[in-house]
Amino acid sequence: MYLIKERNDKINMDLPVKGNISSPEFSYRKQIFKTLTNLLVKVAMSPISFMANSLGLSPDKLEAIPLDACQWDFTSEQYTTLNDLVTILKSKPEMPLVLEQEINLSQAKEELAMYNARKRYYLSLHPEKTDSTLVAIDYAKINEIDAKDPAFNTYLTSLVEASYQNSSTSQKALTLVPEEKLQEQTTRFITLRNRKALSYLTSQGVPETNLRIETMKPELLNTYTGKNQYKINLVLAGDEQTPQE
Known part of the structure; x- marks a missing residue:
């Protein structure tokens, strides 16, 4: 609900509802609540996509930030994505941003x-x-x-x-x-990217307390075979899952 509320705590949105109002089985309440429920599920599953859409940003570019294993600074396109995340965080300051670095070792x-x-x-x-x-x-x-x-x-x-x-x-x-040298270099680049991301986002006015910039846990990192990227997520404080969950 925090995500879909505006600054004055009102919810203002279009609900596309269709149905035959002449049918005895037609119910405004049923149609509206079904549509609203579907919306809330989508918001809960991907808050970053919902916020991107509501602010006129491109949600498909805010799912992850592709990385090069050898880079220690960001490209102009990556900085654009970080700037979009700043826009979202300033709109919803109570939602910490999580950037989890996933690296194919x-x-x-x-x-x-x-x-x-x-x-x-x-x-x-x-x-x-x-x-x-x-x-x-x-x-x-x-x-x-x-x-x-x-x-x-x-x-x-x-x-x-x-x-x-x-x-x-x-x-x-x-x-x-x-x-050993390759492992040391890999770890150093991972650390440099995390520091750079934190430094840039805080320089744009995002409080450090609103940021979690981390690397996936070692036991997962050692077996990860996907793309090199920062996985992006928004969470409410206290809403994070524990490893057991």
Whole structure:
């Protein structure tokens, strides 16, 4: 009810009701309450979609924020989504926003291994540069290196053991980075994204007490095989489910 009430505590909405009013079985009360009940179910199932529709925002873009495992800042499109969430939170300040980061660890490690391989190749082409002297334009050029570039593949082949020389580019890249380093990098990027999201949303006037920016629990993270994303949800204080529920 908090969601569908306006600021003056009134509920104002259109209820599309159809029926033959000449029929003896027709009941305004029955039709209206059936429609209202269906609406309340939809609101309870997806409060973020209801709020997006009521504010003229795009609900399909507010179900989740797609992520790149290697990113530590957000794209302009991702910032647009965060701004839409700010609009919703200012409309309903009593509903905390939950951003739960879901990361496919095996996919993330592969992407990070490829990034490390690209950077290593880039530095081999620019001996005047070091890891600590790279600037934004260097990182942009590193990301532009095509995984199918023959010169890049030849370089990787020269680094891997003989048993991996006929493997895929991503497999070669994975063999060049210790598992411990990939795990550390994955965790660091996850942490950086959470901090960045919290910092940006609070800078837009959202109280930190209205935010829950977290990563899915380790036991779920280790088996998750879906997309890399922030899952978005709105909850009323005290309405969160416990793990048992």
